[in-house]
Amino acid sequence: MNWEAVLPLFIFISLVFIVGIWAGKFVSRSDSFLQEYFLGGRSLGGFILAMTLVTTYGSASSFLSGPGTAYNEGLGWVLLSMTQLATGYFVLMVLGKRFAIVTRKYKAVTIVDFLKERYQSKWVVLLSAASILIFLFSAMSAQWIGGARLVQSLTGIPYFTALCIFSFAVLVYVVVGGFRAVAITDGIQGIIMFLGTLVLLVAVIIAGGGVSQIMSDLAAENPNLLTPFGSDGSLTPAYVSSFWVLVGVGVVALPQIAVRAMSYKNAKALHRGIIISTFVVGFIMLNMHLIGVFGRTVLPGIEIGDTVMPELAQAVLPGWAAGIVLAAPMAAIMTTVNSLLLMVSSTIVKDVYLNYVRPDAGDKTIRRWSMSATALIGIIVVFMSLQPPDLIIWLNLFSMGGLEAAFIWPIILGLYWRRGTKHGAIASMLTGVISYIIFETFYPQPFGMHSVVTSMLLALAAYISGSVLSEKEIIKK
Amino acid sequence: MERKEWTDKRYKTANREAWLGVGLVIFNFIWWFGFAYGLGNKSPESYNYILGFPAWFFFSCILGFIVMMILTILVVKFFFKDISLEEEE
Numbered sequence: 001m002n003w004e005a006v007l008p009l010f011i012f013i014s015l016v017f018i019v020g021i022w023a024g025k026f027v028s029r030s031d032s033f034l035q036e037y038f039l040g041g042r043s044l045g046g047f048i049l050a051m052t053l054v055t056t057y058g059s060a061s062s063f064l065s066g067p068g069t070a071y072n073e074g075l076g077w078v079l080l081s082m083t084q085l086a087t088g089y090f091v092l093m094v095l096g097k098r099f100a101i102v103t104r105k106y107k108a109v110t111i112v113d114f115l116k117e118r119y120q121s122k123w124v125v126l127l128s129a130a131s132i133l134i135f136l137f138s139a140m141s142a143q144w145i146g147g148a149r150l151v152q153s154l155t156g157i158p159y160f161t162a163l164c165i166f167s168f169a170v171l172v173y174v175v176v177g178g179f180r181a182v183a184i185t186d187g188i189q190g191i192i193m194f195l196g197t198l199v200l201l202v203a204v205i206i207a208g209g210g211v212s213q214i215m216s217d218l219a220a221e222n223p224n225l226l227t228p229f230g231s232d233g234s235l236t237p238a239y240v241s242s243f244w245v246l247v248g249v250g251v252v253a254l255p256q257i258a259v260r261a262m263s264y265k266n267a268k269a270l271h272r273g274i275i276i277s278t279f280v281v282g283f284i285m286l287n288m289h290l291i292g293v294f295g296r297t298v299l300p301g302i303e304i305g306d307t308v309m310p311e312l313a314q315a316v317l318p319g320w321a322a323g324i325v326l327a328a329p330m331a332a333i334m335t336t337v338n339s340l341l342l343m344v345s346s347t348i349v350k351d352v353y354l355n356y357v358r359p360d361a362g363d364k365t366i367r368r369w370s371m372s373a374t375a376l377i378g379i380i381v382v383f384m385s386l387q388p389p390d391l392i393i394w395l396n397l398f399s400m401g402g403l404e405a406a407f408i409w410p411i412i413l414g415l416y417w418r419r420g421t422k423h424g425a426i427a428s429m430l431t432g433v434i435s436y437i438i439f440e441t442f443y444p445q446p447f448g449m450h451s452v453v454t455s456m457l458l459a460l461a462a463y464i465s466g467s468v469l470s471e472k473e474i475i476k477k
Numbered sequence: 478m479e480r481k482e483w484t485d486k487r488y489k490t491a492n493r494e495a496w497l498g499v500g501l502v503i504f505n506f507i508w509w510f511g512f513a514y515g516l517g518n519k520s521p522e523s524y525n526y527i528l529g530f531p532a533w534f535f536f537s538c539i540l541g542f543i544v545m546m547i548l549t550i551l552v553v554k555f556f557f558k559d560i561s562l563e564e565e566e
Contacts, residue, residue, distance in 0.1 A: 078538060082537075086505055089549045093494060093498025093501070094495050094498045094499065095495075096494050096498065097487065097491040098492065102482060105482055212529035215531070223522065228518075229517075237510070248502070275553055282542045286542055416495070
Protein backbone atom coordinates (compact mmCIF):
# COMPACT_ATOMS: atom_id res chain seq x y z
CA MET A 1 0.00 0.00 0.00
CA ASN A 2 1.28 3.42 -0.95
CA TRP A 3 0.92 5.18 2.39
CA GLU A 4 2.10 8.55 1.14
CA ALA A 5 -0.85 8.66 -1.26
CA VAL A 6 -3.37 6.89 0.95
CA LEU A 7 -2.96 9.13 3.97
CA PRO A 8 -4.13 12.40 2.32
CA LEU A 9 -7.09 10.48 0.92
CA PHE A 10 -8.17 9.26 4.35
CA ILE A 11 -7.60 12.66 5.93
CA PHE A 12 -9.85 14.08 3.22
CA ILE A 13 -12.61 11.53 3.78
CA SER A 14 -12.51 12.12 7.55
CA LEU A 15 -12.63 15.89 7.07
CA VAL A 16 -15.74 15.62 4.89
CA PHE A 17 -17.26 13.28 7.44
CA ILE A 18 -16.66 15.63 10.39
CA VAL A 19 -17.96 18.71 8.57
CA GLY A 20 -21.02 16.76 7.45
CA ILE A 21 -21.82 15.72 11.02
CA TRP A 22 -21.29 19.30 12.21
CA ALA A 23 -23.80 20.56 9.64
CA GLY A 24 -26.28 18.07 11.10
CA LYS A 25 -26.84 20.31 14.11
CA PHE A 26 -28.97 22.63 11.95
CA VAL A 27 -31.42 19.80 11.44
CA SER A 28 -32.11 19.40 15.15
CA ARG A 29 -32.44 23.16 15.61
CA SER A 30 -34.76 23.83 12.71
CA ASP A 31 -38.47 24.41 13.29
CA SER A 32 -39.49 23.04 9.90
CA PHE A 33 -37.88 19.66 9.57
CA LEU A 34 -38.88 18.95 5.95
CA GLN A 35 -37.69 22.30 4.60
CA GLU A 36 -34.40 21.95 6.45
CA TYR A 37 -33.69 18.28 5.80
CA PHE A 38 -34.54 18.15 2.10
CA LEU A 39 -33.80 21.74 1.09
CA GLY A 40 -31.42 23.22 3.68
CA GLY A 41 -34.07 25.74 4.76
CA ARG A 42 -33.73 27.64 1.43
CA SER A 43 -30.69 29.39 2.83
CA LEU A 44 -27.78 28.66 0.50
CA GLY A 45 -25.44 31.50 -0.39
CA GLY A 46 -23.93 31.97 -3.85
CA PHE A 47 -20.70 30.06 -3.33
CA ILE A 48 -22.26 26.96 -1.80
CA LEU A 49 -25.06 27.06 -4.38
CA ALA A 50 -22.55 27.06 -7.24
CA MET A 51 -20.42 24.34 -5.68
CA THR A 52 -23.28 21.99 -4.88
CA LEU A 53 -24.64 22.45 -8.39
CA VAL A 54 -21.33 21.79 -10.13
CA THR A 55 -20.27 18.89 -7.90
CA THR A 56 -23.64 17.15 -8.09
CA TYR A 57 -23.42 17.34 -11.84
CA GLY A 58 -19.72 16.49 -12.11
CA SER A 59 -19.40 12.79 -11.38
CA ALA A 60 -17.11 9.85 -12.00
CA SER A 61 -17.44 10.50 -15.71
CA SER A 62 -15.90 13.99 -15.49
CA PHE A 63 -12.80 12.74 -13.68
CA LEU A 64 -12.35 9.13 -14.79
CA SER A 65 -14.14 7.98 -17.93
CA GLY A 66 -14.21 11.46 -19.56
CA PRO A 67 -10.43 12.01 -19.46
CA GLY A 68 -10.04 8.34 -20.42
CA THR A 69 -12.06 8.89 -23.60
CA ALA A 70 -10.20 12.13 -24.33
CA TYR A 71 -6.97 10.11 -24.03
CA ASN A 72 -8.18 7.90 -26.87
CA GLU A 73 -10.05 10.45 -29.02
CA GLY A 74 -7.87 13.56 -28.70
CA LEU A 75 -8.99 17.21 -28.80
CA GLY A 76 -12.32 16.31 -30.42
CA TRP A 77 -13.47 14.92 -27.10
CA VAL A 78 -12.42 18.05 -25.25
CA LEU A 79 -14.56 19.98 -27.71
CA LEU A 80 -17.47 17.69 -26.87
CA SER A 81 -16.92 18.09 -23.14
CA MET A 82 -17.11 21.87 -23.49
CA THR A 83 -20.80 21.58 -24.31
CA GLN A 84 -21.15 21.27 -20.52
CA LEU A 85 -20.05 24.87 -19.99
CA ALA A 86 -23.68 25.85 -20.59
CA THR A 87 -24.84 24.03 -17.45
CA GLY A 88 -23.01 26.62 -15.35
CA TYR A 89 -25.24 29.54 -16.32
CA PHE A 90 -28.18 27.99 -18.17
CA VAL A 91 -29.78 26.02 -15.32
CA LEU A 92 -29.79 28.90 -12.88
CA MET A 93 -30.81 31.50 -15.46
CA VAL A 94 -33.63 29.58 -17.12
CA LEU A 95 -35.27 28.13 -14.02
CA GLY A 96 -34.11 31.31 -12.40
CA LYS A 97 -36.13 33.64 -10.26
CA ARG A 98 -39.46 32.49 -11.61
CA PHE A 99 -38.82 28.98 -10.29
CA ALA A 100 -37.67 30.39 -6.95
CA ILE A 101 -40.80 32.56 -6.65
CA VAL A 102 -43.26 29.88 -7.75
CA THR A 103 -41.82 27.15 -5.53
CA ARG A 104 -42.03 29.51 -2.56
CA LYS A 105 -45.68 30.18 -3.38
CA TYR A 106 -46.32 26.48 -3.62
CA LYS A 107 -44.21 25.82 -0.52
CA ALA A 108 -42.61 23.07 -2.58
CA VAL A 109 -39.64 21.20 -1.13
CA THR A 110 -39.00 18.75 -3.98
CA ILE A 111 -39.39 18.75 -7.75
CA VAL A 112 -42.33 16.38 -7.46
CA ASP A 113 -43.92 18.84 -5.01
CA PHE A 114 -43.67 21.52 -7.66
CA LEU A 115 -45.23 19.27 -10.31
CA LYS A 116 -47.98 18.21 -7.89
CA GLU A 117 -49.02 21.77 -7.14
CA ARG A 118 -48.70 22.85 -10.74
CA TYR A 119 -50.73 20.06 -12.31
CA GLN A 120 -52.90 18.97 -9.38
CA SER A 121 -52.78 15.39 -10.56
CA LYS A 122 -52.09 12.14 -8.78
CA TRP A 123 -50.84 10.53 -11.98
CA VAL A 124 -48.27 13.22 -12.59
CA VAL A 125 -46.96 12.66 -9.06
CA LEU A 126 -46.83 8.89 -9.34
CA LEU A 127 -45.24 8.90 -12.79
CA SER A 128 -42.59 11.41 -11.83
CA ALA A 129 -41.84 9.70 -8.52
CA ALA A 130 -41.50 6.39 -10.35
CA SER A 131 -39.10 7.84 -12.94
CA ILE A 132 -36.96 9.39 -10.23
CA LEU A 133 -36.83 6.19 -8.21
CA ILE A 134 -36.02 3.92 -11.13
CA PHE A 135 -33.46 6.10 -12.89
CA LEU A 136 -31.76 7.75 -9.94
CA PHE A 137 -31.54 4.58 -7.94
CA SER A 138 -29.65 2.89 -10.73
CA ALA A 139 -27.50 5.96 -11.36
CA MET A 140 -26.63 6.04 -7.68
CA SER A 141 -25.67 2.36 -7.62
CA ALA A 142 -23.35 2.86 -10.58
CA GLN A 143 -21.59 5.79 -8.88
CA TRP A 144 -21.41 3.88 -5.63
CA ILE A 145 -19.64 0.96 -7.30
CA GLY A 146 -17.31 3.48 -8.96
CA GLY A 147 -16.47 5.00 -5.58
CA ALA A 148 -15.66 1.66 -3.98
CA ARG A 149 -13.57 0.56 -6.97
CA LEU A 150 -11.61 3.79 -6.80
CA VAL A 151 -10.81 3.32 -3.10
CA GLN A 152 -9.85 -0.26 -3.92
CA SER A 153 -7.53 0.63 -6.80
CA LEU A 154 -5.84 3.49 -4.94
CA THR A 155 -5.26 1.77 -1.64
CA GLY A 156 -5.18 -1.91 -2.51
CA ILE A 157 -7.81 -2.65 0.15
CA PRO A 158 -10.19 -5.47 -0.92
CA TYR A 159 -13.41 -4.37 -2.67
CA PHE A 160 -15.68 -5.28 0.24
CA THR A 161 -13.72 -3.26 2.82
CA ALA A 162 -13.39 -0.38 0.36
CA LEU A 163 -17.15 -0.43 -0.14
CA CYS A 164 -17.75 -0.34 3.62
CA ILE A 165 -15.37 2.59 4.19
CA PHE A 166 -16.86 4.56 1.32
CA SER A 167 -20.47 3.85 2.32
CA PHE A 168 -19.95 4.60 5.98
CA ALA A 169 -18.33 7.95 5.20
CA VAL A 170 -21.14 9.08 2.93
CA LEU A 171 -24.15 7.52 4.61
CA VAL A 172 -23.72 8.79 8.16
CA TYR A 173 -23.52 12.47 7.41
CA VAL A 174 -26.24 12.44 4.78
CA VAL A 175 -28.59 10.63 7.16
CA VAL A 176 -28.08 12.97 10.09
CA GLY A 177 -27.33 16.19 8.21
CA GLY A 178 -29.65 16.17 5.20
CA PHE A 179 -29.43 18.74 2.42
CA ARG A 180 -27.35 21.28 4.30
CA ALA A 181 -24.68 18.69 5.16
CA VAL A 182 -24.65 17.65 1.51
CA ALA A 183 -24.33 21.23 0.27
CA ILE A 184 -21.61 22.27 2.71
CA THR A 185 -19.50 19.16 2.12
CA ASP A 186 -20.04 19.74 -1.62
CA GLY A 187 -18.45 23.16 -1.10
CA ILE A 188 -15.29 21.66 0.40
CA GLN A 189 -15.11 18.89 -2.15
CA GLY A 190 -15.65 21.36 -4.99
CA ILE A 191 -12.52 23.20 -3.87
CA ILE A 192 -10.60 19.90 -3.83
CA MET A 193 -11.85 19.09 -7.34
CA PHE A 194 -10.79 22.51 -8.58
CA LEU A 195 -7.32 22.40 -7.00
CA GLY A 196 -6.78 18.78 -8.01
CA THR A 197 -7.49 19.69 -11.63
CA LEU A 198 -5.15 22.69 -11.52
CA VAL A 199 -2.22 20.81 -9.94
CA LEU A 200 -2.50 17.84 -12.27
CA LEU A 201 -2.80 20.06 -15.35
CA VAL A 202 0.41 21.94 -14.53
CA ALA A 203 2.27 18.73 -13.67
CA VAL A 204 1.19 16.99 -16.88
CA ILE A 205 2.16 19.94 -19.08
CA ILE A 206 5.61 20.04 -17.45
CA ALA A 207 6.02 16.26 -17.77
CA GLY A 208 5.04 16.44 -21.44
CA GLY A 209 7.56 19.20 -22.18
CA GLY A 210 5.10 22.05 -22.79
CA VAL A 211 1.96 22.36 -24.90
CA SER A 212 3.75 22.77 -28.27
CA GLN A 213 5.86 19.70 -27.65
CA ILE A 214 2.80 17.66 -26.62
CA MET A 215 0.90 18.75 -29.74
CA SER A 216 3.73 17.81 -32.09
CA ASP A 217 4.09 14.43 -30.32
CA LEU A 218 0.37 13.85 -30.83
CA ALA A 219 0.58 14.91 -34.49
CA ALA A 220 3.45 12.48 -35.01
CA GLU A 221 1.43 9.63 -33.54
CA ASN A 222 -1.91 10.32 -35.23
CA PRO A 223 -2.77 13.75 -36.72
CA ASN A 224 -6.48 13.03 -36.20
CA LEU A 225 -5.95 13.54 -32.46
CA LEU A 226 -5.60 17.27 -33.21
CA THR A 227 -8.82 17.54 -35.22
CA PRO A 228 -12.37 18.04 -33.93
CA PHE A 229 -13.34 14.70 -35.46
CA GLY A 230 -11.80 12.14 -33.09
CA SER A 231 -8.96 9.65 -33.57
CA ASP A 232 -10.62 7.84 -36.48
CA GLY A 233 -12.57 10.80 -37.82
CA SER A 234 -15.92 9.40 -36.67
CA LEU A 235 -17.11 12.24 -34.41
CA THR A 236 -19.45 14.11 -36.74
CA PRO A 237 -20.48 17.73 -36.10
CA ALA A 238 -24.13 16.64 -35.72
CA TYR A 239 -23.31 14.00 -33.13
CA VAL A 240 -20.97 16.22 -31.10
CA SER A 241 -23.42 19.14 -31.28
CA SER A 242 -26.26 16.98 -29.95
CA PHE A 243 -24.38 16.83 -26.65
CA TRP A 244 -25.48 20.43 -26.18
CA VAL A 245 -28.83 18.88 -25.45
CA LEU A 246 -27.76 15.83 -23.39
CA VAL A 247 -25.11 17.40 -21.15
CA GLY A 248 -25.79 21.10 -21.77
CA VAL A 249 -29.28 22.54 -21.70
CA GLY A 250 -31.01 19.22 -20.90
CA VAL A 251 -29.34 19.14 -17.49
CA VAL A 252 -31.94 21.66 -16.38
CA ALA A 253 -34.43 18.78 -16.19
CA LEU A 254 -32.42 16.49 -13.92
CA PRO A 255 -34.32 16.51 -10.62
CA GLN A 256 -31.17 16.46 -8.47
CA ILE A 257 -29.98 19.58 -10.34
CA ALA A 258 -33.32 21.40 -10.57
CA VAL A 259 -33.97 21.03 -6.83
CA ARG A 260 -30.85 23.10 -6.24
CA ALA A 261 -32.44 25.95 -8.18
CA MET A 262 -34.97 26.32 -5.37
CA SER A 263 -32.54 26.15 -2.47
CA TYR A 264 -30.85 29.55 -2.54
CA LYS A 265 -31.47 32.38 -0.15
CA ASN A 266 -32.07 35.42 -2.36
CA ALA A 267 -31.41 37.06 -5.71
CA LYS A 268 -27.86 38.03 -4.74
CA ALA A 269 -27.02 34.39 -3.99
CA LEU A 270 -28.38 33.45 -7.42
CA HIS A 271 -26.29 36.10 -9.18
CA ARG A 272 -23.08 35.02 -7.48
CA GLY A 273 -23.99 31.37 -7.98
CA ILE A 274 -24.34 31.82 -11.76
CA ILE A 275 -20.92 33.42 -12.12
CA ILE A 276 -19.07 31.00 -9.85
CA SER A 277 -20.66 27.86 -11.27
CA THR A 278 -19.92 28.88 -14.87
CA PHE A 279 -16.29 29.41 -13.96
CA VAL A 280 -15.87 26.20 -11.97
CA VAL A 281 -17.69 23.92 -14.40
CA GLY A 282 -15.82 25.35 -17.40
CA PHE A 283 -12.46 25.14 -15.65
CA ILE A 284 -12.90 21.54 -14.51
CA MET A 285 -14.38 20.20 -17.75
CA LEU A 286 -11.88 21.92 -20.06
CA ASN A 287 -8.80 21.05 -18.06
CA MET A 288 -9.72 17.56 -16.88
CA HIS A 289 -10.30 16.46 -20.47
CA LEU A 290 -7.19 18.27 -21.68
CA ILE A 291 -5.24 16.34 -19.04
CA GLY A 292 -6.53 13.15 -20.65
CA VAL A 293 -5.28 14.25 -24.08
CA PHE A 294 -1.91 15.47 -22.78
CA GLY A 295 -1.52 12.25 -20.83
CA ARG A 296 -1.29 10.29 -24.05
CA THR A 297 2.20 11.60 -24.71
CA VAL A 298 3.32 11.36 -21.08
CA LEU A 299 2.12 7.83 -20.41
CA PRO A 300 1.31 6.03 -23.68
CA GLY A 301 -0.38 2.66 -23.94
CA ILE A 302 -2.93 2.76 -21.09
CA GLU A 303 -5.67 0.34 -22.05
CA ILE A 304 -8.50 0.97 -19.58
CA GLY A 305 -9.82 4.52 -19.96
CA ASP A 306 -10.96 4.91 -16.35
CA THR A 307 -7.43 4.36 -15.03
CA VAL A 308 -5.83 7.12 -17.13
CA MET A 309 -6.31 9.87 -14.57
CA PRO A 310 -5.17 7.89 -11.46
CA GLU A 311 -2.16 6.47 -13.28
CA LEU A 312 -1.15 9.88 -14.59
CA ALA A 313 -1.39 11.44 -11.13
CA GLN A 314 0.80 8.73 -9.66
CA ALA A 315 3.30 9.01 -12.51
CA VAL A 316 3.81 12.79 -12.66
CA LEU A 317 3.36 13.85 -9.01
CA PRO A 318 5.19 13.05 -5.76
CA GLY A 319 3.24 10.57 -3.59
CA TRP A 320 1.61 13.00 -1.17
CA ALA A 321 0.51 15.35 -3.96
CA ALA A 322 -0.93 12.44 -5.92
CA GLY A 323 -2.98 11.60 -2.83
CA ILE A 324 -4.45 15.09 -2.77
CA VAL A 325 -5.15 15.10 -6.51
CA LEU A 326 -6.77 11.67 -6.33
CA ALA A 327 -9.12 12.99 -3.67
CA ALA A 328 -10.70 14.93 -6.58
CA PRO A 329 -12.35 12.00 -8.38
CA MET A 330 -13.24 10.63 -4.95
CA ALA A 331 -14.94 13.96 -4.18
CA ALA A 332 -16.69 13.96 -7.56
CA ILE A 333 -18.22 10.59 -6.78
CA MET A 334 -19.11 11.36 -3.16
CA THR A 335 -20.81 14.64 -4.06
CA THR A 336 -22.94 12.99 -6.72
CA VAL A 337 -23.84 10.03 -4.54
CA ASN A 338 -24.86 12.13 -1.54
CA SER A 339 -27.27 14.26 -3.59
CA LEU A 340 -28.79 11.27 -5.33
CA LEU A 341 -29.28 9.50 -2.01
CA LEU A 342 -31.15 12.45 -0.57
CA MET A 343 -33.15 12.90 -3.76
CA VAL A 344 -34.34 9.29 -3.72
CA SER A 345 -35.17 9.48 -0.04
CA SER A 346 -37.12 12.74 -0.43
CA THR A 347 -39.11 11.15 -3.24
CA ILE A 348 -40.10 8.21 -1.06
CA VAL A 349 -40.81 10.14 2.13
CA LYS A 350 -42.11 13.49 0.94
CA ASP A 351 -43.67 12.65 -2.41
CA VAL A 352 -45.12 9.22 -1.80
CA TYR A 353 -45.41 8.54 1.93
CA LEU A 354 -46.59 11.97 3.06
CA ASN A 355 -48.82 12.52 0.03
CA TYR A 356 -50.65 9.23 -0.07
CA VAL A 357 -49.86 7.03 2.90
CA ARG A 358 -49.82 9.29 5.94
CA PRO A 359 -50.76 12.90 5.05
CA ASP A 360 -51.38 13.65 8.74
CA ALA A 361 -47.96 12.57 10.05
CA GLY A 362 -46.55 14.73 12.84
CA ASP A 363 -43.13 16.37 12.82
CA LYS A 364 -41.59 13.63 14.94
CA THR A 365 -42.84 10.84 12.69
CA ILE A 366 -41.61 12.68 9.60
CA ARG A 367 -38.22 13.13 11.17
CA ARG A 368 -37.94 9.45 12.08
CA TRP A 369 -39.17 8.36 8.67
CA SER A 370 -36.90 10.65 6.68
CA MET A 371 -33.77 9.60 8.48
CA SER A 372 -34.55 5.90 8.46
CA ALA A 373 -35.61 5.96 4.80
CA THR A 374 -32.32 7.65 3.87
CA ALA A 375 -30.33 5.10 5.88
CA LEU A 376 -32.29 2.16 4.51
CA ILE A 377 -31.89 3.22 0.87
CA GLY A 378 -28.18 3.66 1.49
CA ILE A 379 -27.90 0.17 2.91
CA ILE A 380 -29.84 -1.37 0.01
CA VAL A 381 -27.50 0.36 -2.43
CA VAL A 382 -24.48 -1.03 -0.56
CA PHE A 383 -25.85 -4.55 -0.83
CA MET A 384 -26.60 -4.11 -4.50
CA SER A 385 -23.09 -2.84 -5.06
CA LEU A 386 -21.67 -6.12 -3.76
CA GLN A 387 -23.02 -7.89 -6.81
CA PRO A 388 -24.81 -5.41 -9.04
CA PRO A 389 -27.83 -6.94 -10.82
CA ASP A 390 -27.82 -6.61 -14.60
CA LEU A 391 -31.06 -4.64 -14.47
CA ILE A 392 -29.36 -1.82 -12.54
CA ILE A 393 -26.51 -1.64 -15.03
CA TRP A 394 -28.97 -1.62 -17.91
CA LEU A 395 -31.15 1.09 -16.38
CA ASN A 396 -28.17 3.27 -15.56
CA LEU A 397 -27.42 3.59 -19.27
CA PHE A 398 -30.73 5.39 -19.72
CA SER A 399 -30.65 7.35 -16.53
CA MET A 400 -29.55 10.78 -17.68
CA GLY A 401 -31.34 10.97 -21.02
CA GLY A 402 -34.41 9.25 -19.59
CA LEU A 403 -34.85 11.76 -16.78
CA GLU A 404 -34.25 14.67 -19.13
CA ALA A 405 -36.80 13.42 -21.67
CA ALA A 406 -39.32 12.84 -18.87
CA PHE A 407 -39.01 16.11 -17.01
CA ILE A 408 -37.85 18.86 -19.33
CA TRP A 409 -41.25 19.96 -20.65
CA PRO A 410 -43.36 19.34 -17.54
CA ILE A 411 -40.89 21.53 -15.61
CA ILE A 412 -40.07 24.26 -18.14
CA LEU A 413 -43.46 24.64 -19.81
CA GLY A 414 -45.21 24.04 -16.50
CA LEU A 415 -43.33 27.06 -15.21
CA TYR A 416 -43.71 29.41 -18.18
CA TRP A 417 -46.72 28.24 -20.22
CA ARG A 418 -50.03 28.75 -18.56
CA ARG A 419 -51.99 26.51 -20.91
CA GLY A 420 -49.99 23.38 -20.09
CA THR A 421 -52.24 20.77 -18.48
CA LYS A 422 -51.81 17.53 -16.60
CA HIS A 423 -52.76 15.58 -19.71
CA GLY A 424 -49.94 17.27 -21.58
CA ALA A 425 -47.52 16.53 -18.76
CA ILE A 426 -48.46 12.86 -18.51
CA ALA A 427 -48.31 12.40 -22.29
CA SER A 428 -44.94 14.14 -22.39
CA MET A 429 -43.38 12.05 -19.63
CA LEU A 430 -44.55 8.75 -21.12
CA THR A 431 -43.56 9.68 -24.67
CA GLY A 432 -40.17 10.97 -23.54
CA VAL A 433 -39.10 7.97 -21.49
CA ILE A 434 -40.53 5.25 -23.71
CA SER A 435 -39.29 6.72 -26.98
CA TYR A 436 -35.86 7.28 -25.46
CA ILE A 437 -35.50 3.67 -24.33
CA ILE A 438 -36.74 2.40 -27.70
CA PHE A 439 -34.38 4.64 -29.67
CA GLU A 440 -31.38 3.78 -27.51
CA THR A 441 -32.07 0.07 -27.79
CA PHE A 442 -33.06 -0.34 -31.42
CA TYR A 443 -32.10 2.77 -33.33
CA PRO A 444 -29.35 4.78 -31.62
CA GLN A 445 -28.44 8.13 -33.13
CA PRO A 446 -31.45 9.01 -35.28
CA PHE A 447 -30.47 11.76 -37.78
CA GLY A 448 -26.85 11.29 -36.66
CA MET A 449 -27.60 12.81 -33.25
CA HIS A 450 -27.82 11.45 -29.73
CA SER A 451 -31.30 9.95 -29.35
CA VAL A 452 -32.19 12.27 -26.46
CA VAL A 453 -32.73 15.06 -29.04
CA THR A 454 -35.42 13.17 -30.95
CA SER A 455 -37.11 11.98 -27.76
CA MET A 456 -37.25 15.49 -26.39
CA LEU A 457 -38.85 16.76 -29.60
CA LEU A 458 -41.44 13.98 -29.47
CA ALA A 459 -42.08 14.76 -25.80
CA LEU A 460 -42.56 18.44 -26.69
CA ALA A 461 -45.12 17.54 -29.35
CA ALA A 462 -46.89 15.30 -26.83
CA TYR A 463 -46.95 18.05 -24.20
CA ILE A 464 -48.38 20.68 -26.51
CA SER A 465 -50.93 18.48 -28.24
CA GLY A 466 -51.97 16.84 -24.96
CA SER A 467 -52.49 20.25 -23.38
CA VAL A 468 -54.34 21.83 -26.29
CA LEU A 469 -56.62 18.83 -26.86
CA SER A 470 -57.57 18.44 -23.19
CA GLU A 471 -58.18 22.18 -22.93
CA LYS A 472 -60.82 21.98 -25.66
CA GLU A 473 -62.50 19.10 -23.88
CA ILE A 474 -62.66 20.99 -20.63
CA ILE A 475 -64.23 23.99 -22.36
CA LYS A 476 -66.85 21.74 -24.04
CA LYS A 477 -67.95 20.43 -20.66
CA MET B 478 -58.69 27.34 -7.54
CA GLU B 479 -56.85 30.53 -8.48
CA ARG B 480 -53.84 31.25 -6.38
CA LYS B 481 -52.37 34.19 -8.21
CA GLU B 482 -49.63 31.89 -9.43
CA TRP B 483 -49.78 33.37 -12.93
CA THR B 484 -50.03 37.01 -12.03
CA ASP B 485 -47.06 38.50 -10.30
CA LYS B 486 -45.27 41.69 -11.26
CA ARG B 487 -41.92 40.04 -10.66
CA TYR B 488 -42.46 37.59 -13.52
CA LYS B 489 -41.65 40.30 -16.03
CA THR B 490 -38.14 40.59 -14.63
CA ALA B 491 -37.82 36.83 -14.21
CA ASN B 492 -38.94 36.07 -17.77
CA ARG B 493 -36.52 38.57 -19.23
CA GLU B 494 -33.65 37.02 -17.29
CA ALA B 495 -34.62 33.53 -18.48
CA TRP B 496 -34.57 34.73 -22.10
CA LEU B 497 -31.10 36.19 -21.51
CA GLY B 498 -30.03 32.67 -20.47
CA VAL B 499 -31.41 31.28 -23.72
CA GLY B 500 -29.66 34.05 -25.66
CA LEU B 501 -26.33 33.27 -24.00
CA VAL B 502 -26.58 29.57 -24.78
CA ILE B 503 -27.35 30.29 -28.46
CA PHE B 504 -24.40 32.66 -28.69
CA ASN B 505 -22.21 30.08 -26.90
CA PHE B 506 -23.22 27.39 -29.38
CA ILE B 507 -22.55 29.52 -32.45
CA TRP B 508 -19.14 30.57 -31.16
CA TRP B 509 -18.21 27.00 -30.24
CA PHE B 510 -19.47 25.48 -33.50
CA GLY B 511 -18.23 28.23 -35.81
CA PHE B 512 -14.62 28.18 -34.65
CA ALA B 513 -14.36 24.42 -34.15
CA TYR B 514 -15.66 23.36 -37.55
CA GLY B 515 -14.86 26.59 -39.40
CA LEU B 516 -11.13 26.42 -38.61
CA GLY B 517 -10.77 22.72 -37.83
CA ASN B 518 -12.29 21.30 -41.00
CA LYS B 519 -9.07 20.92 -42.98
CA SER B 520 -6.03 18.71 -42.99
CA PRO B 521 -4.16 18.86 -39.65
CA GLU B 522 -0.89 19.63 -41.47
CA SER B 523 -2.21 23.06 -42.44
CA TYR B 524 -3.41 24.05 -38.94
CA ASN B 525 -2.19 27.28 -37.37
CA TYR B 526 -1.14 27.13 -33.74
CA ILE B 527 -1.78 29.61 -30.93
CA LEU B 528 0.01 29.13 -27.59
CA GLY B 529 0.77 25.60 -28.73
CA PHE B 530 -2.87 24.65 -29.41
CA PRO B 531 -4.44 24.22 -32.87
CA ALA B 532 -6.18 27.52 -33.70
CA TRP B 533 -9.67 25.97 -33.92
CA PHE B 534 -9.30 24.55 -30.41
CA PHE B 535 -7.84 27.72 -28.97
CA PHE B 536 -10.65 29.91 -30.30
CA SER B 537 -13.54 27.51 -29.77
CA CYS B 538 -12.74 26.02 -26.36
CA ILE B 539 -10.20 28.21 -24.56
CA LEU B 540 -11.13 31.68 -25.79
CA GLY B 541 -14.77 30.56 -25.92
CA PHE B 542 -14.66 29.78 -22.21
CA ILE B 543 -13.10 33.17 -21.41
CA VAL B 544 -15.60 35.03 -23.60
CA MET B 545 -18.57 33.23 -22.05
CA MET B 546 -17.22 33.96 -18.59
CA ILE B 547 -16.99 37.69 -19.37
CA LEU B 548 -20.43 37.74 -21.02
CA THR B 549 -22.03 35.94 -18.08
CA ILE B 550 -20.53 38.42 -15.62
CA LEU B 551 -21.69 41.38 -17.74
CA VAL B 552 -25.20 40.02 -18.18
CA VAL B 553 -25.58 39.30 -14.48
CA LYS B 554 -24.09 42.64 -13.38
CA PHE B 555 -26.05 44.84 -15.78
CA PHE B 556 -29.29 43.04 -16.55
CA PHE B 557 -30.14 40.95 -13.51
CA LYS B 558 -32.22 42.70 -10.87
CA ASP B 559 -32.00 42.17 -7.15
CA ILE B 560 -35.65 41.45 -6.34
CA SER B 561 -37.31 39.71 -3.41
CA LEU B 562 -38.21 36.08 -3.99
CA GLU B 563 -40.40 35.63 -0.94
CA GLU B 564 -44.16 35.24 -0.95
CA GLU B 565 -45.94 38.59 -0.85
CA GLU B 566 -48.79 38.71 1.56
